[in-house]
Amino acid sequence: MKGIDHITNMYFLGIGGIGMSALARYFYTRGVHVSGYDKTPSAMTRALQSEGIVVSHSDDPACLASEPELVVRTPAVPTSTKLYRHFQKHGVPMMKRAEVLGNLSASLPTIAIAGTHGKTTISAMLTHILKTAGIPCIAFLGGISTNYNTNYIGEPNPHWLVAEADEYDRSFLHLSPQLALITAIDPDHLDVYGNKEGLLESFSIFAKRLPPGGTLITGKGIEGMIFHQGKQLQYHPEAPADYYMGKIAVHEGIYHTSFHGKLEIGHVRSGHPGRHNLENALAAAALAHQAGVPAYAIKSALKSFRGVKRRFEICLQTEDTIYIDDYAHHPEEISRCIASAREMWPGKKITGVFQPHLYSRTKDLAGDFAESLAQLDELILLDIYPARETPIEGVDAHMLLKKINMDHAAYCPRNELLDRLNARETEVLISMGAGDIDRFAEPITQLLKNKALK
Numbered sequence: 001m002k003g004i005d006h007i008t009n010m011y012f013l014g015i016g017g018i019g020m021s022a023l024a025r026y027f028y029t030r031g032v033h034v035s036g037y038d039k040t041p042s043a044m045t046r047a048l049q050s051e052g053i054v055v056s057h058s059d060d061p062a063c064l065a066s067e068p069e070l071v072v073r074t075p076a077v078p079t080s081t082k083l084y085r086h087f088q089k090h091g092v093p094m095m096k097r098a099e100v101l102g103n104l105s106a107s108l109p110t111i112a113i114a115g116t117h118g119k120t121t122i123s124a125m126l127t128h129i130l131k132t133a134g135i136p137c138i139a140f141l142g143g144i145s146t147n148y149n150t151n152y153i154g155e156p157n158p159h160w161l162v163a164e165a166d167e168y169d170r171s172f173l174h175l176s177p178q179l180a181l182i183t184a185i186d187p188d189h190l191d192v193y194g195n196k197e198g199l200l201e202s203f204s205i206f207a208k209r210l211p212p213g214g215t216l217i218t219g220k221g222i223e224g225m226i227f228h229q230g231k232q233l234q235y236h237p238e239a240p241a242d243y244y245m246g247k248i249a250v251h252e253g254i255y256h257t258s259f260h261g262k263l264e265i266g267h268v269r270s271g272h273p274g275r276h277n278l279e280n281a282l283a284a285a286a287l288a289h290q291a292g293v294p295a296y297a298i299k300s301a302l303k304s305f306r307g308v309k310r311r312f313e314i315c316l317q318t319e320d321t322i323y324i325d326d327y328a329h330h331p332e333e334i335s336r337c338i339a340s341a342r343e344m345w346p347g348k349k350i351t352g353v354f355q356p357h358l359y360s361r362t363k364d365l366a367g368d369f370a371e372s373l374a375q376l377d378e379l380i381l382l383d384i385y386p387a388r389e390t391p392i393e394g395v396d397a398h399m400l401l402k403k404i405n406m407d408h409a410a411y412c413p414r415n416e417l418l419d420r421l422n423a424r425e426t427e428v429l430i431s432m433g434a435g436d437i438d439r440f441a442e443p444i445t446q447l448l449k450n451k452a453l454k
Helices: 018-029 043-050 082-091 099-104 119-131 168-174 194-205 275-290 295-304 332-342 361-363 366-373 399-404 414-422 439-454
Strands: 009-013 033-037 054-056 069-075 095-096 110-114 139-143 150-153 159-164 179-182 217-219 233-237 243-245 249-251 254-261 263-271 312-315 322-326 349-356 376-383 408-410 428-430
Touching: 009 018, 009 082, 018 043, 018 069, 018 139, 018 150, 033 082, 033 408, 069 099, 095 099, 099 150, 099 159, 099 168, 110 119, 110 194, 119 139, 119 159, 119 275, 119 295, 150 408, 159 249, 168 179, 168 194, 168 233, 179 194, 179 275, 217 275, 233 275, 243 275, 254 275, 263 295, 275 295, 275 332, 312 439, 322 332, 332 349, 332 366, 332 428, 361 366, 366 399, 376 399, 376 414, 399 408, 428 439
Parallel strands: 009 033, 009 069, 033 054, 069 095, 110 159, 110 179, 139 159, 179 217, 217 233, 233 243, 322 428, 349 376, 349 428, 376 408
Antiparallel strands: 139 150, 243 254, 249 254, 254 263, 312 322
């Protein structure tokens, strides 16, 4: 097989995925002929098509215009698909998305953001800081940056490659970072790791990917969870830490604080709502500082950062109704999302619509999900989104619902959701999940607008 830099025709199996589409955009902007398959049409596949990338929703190999030199695949697409079997039969080289990203990382100075929460927001914040400071970079984001309306940022002659370091399938072990951050290590992807010890071991191996002169930044407390002998710094909302925040104030939904420790910045204003995003801003600032970005550029960029789609995204805010769409799919993320909403709109009733993601995650963390969802005033629970998994006997939305200790919690079939919402009064509504619940964001927003006009 040719080296990746010399390939002229690539095919992406699962091109509509957030990580796959960013890679597809990277190669397309470099003049490579890029095409791909995704089972279901989506906003992402339509966007790729509008940019000139050929996307097919047919699994029939007869739809291929030509035989690619390299197929990039994601584990989300089963190996039983006709296209996968076709490429395998004809000996077409195939690489996982993580391997391709790792190949790029090996050739450019890389900043890798790892951890079970906050990766996408921190990556997008850091990219915006670098661009604000005039430092050329390329970035592969796990969400759509609102500032740039894309998940791929590309510039000529980049000084840095910014990449999310995804722990699923041990993908982050393909990266070669010079600077890395680990936000948190909470139990997740136990279908891959078996138990938390296996997960911790993988994060320790990730830390060892840093060169002797590299720097690891971690959320406080993680230093005792993994083994790392190199340079390690900590960030935390409170002192003592290498990077920490001063007093936090909330005024009309805007968070204000100051940064201290190795980086001193007064009057920090986060343009992205939510207390948890203030902590993400501190992490991004710490990375930027270690990358040599001056304090004034960091401060300016954080103020003008407009967020990431589906990361505490306020889709509607009127005098009577607020609607937020969020990617939260882990108990800790759900808790942080609800806590931020309570802090921003104290006294208002919070209704949550939650779509569990993966049977294995729901099974492994059912008790934690029940505890976090019970922090809502009202819950509407949808069916589990299976993604790459087959059903597990006894694991479904009803099993989870039985564990949730709250009066106002109910299961709802997907096709009845809009009618349920139309029939009730909501003050603060949050839709949460990593499956296809995002497809409800626009119709829910329109429904609430129409109700407000009545």
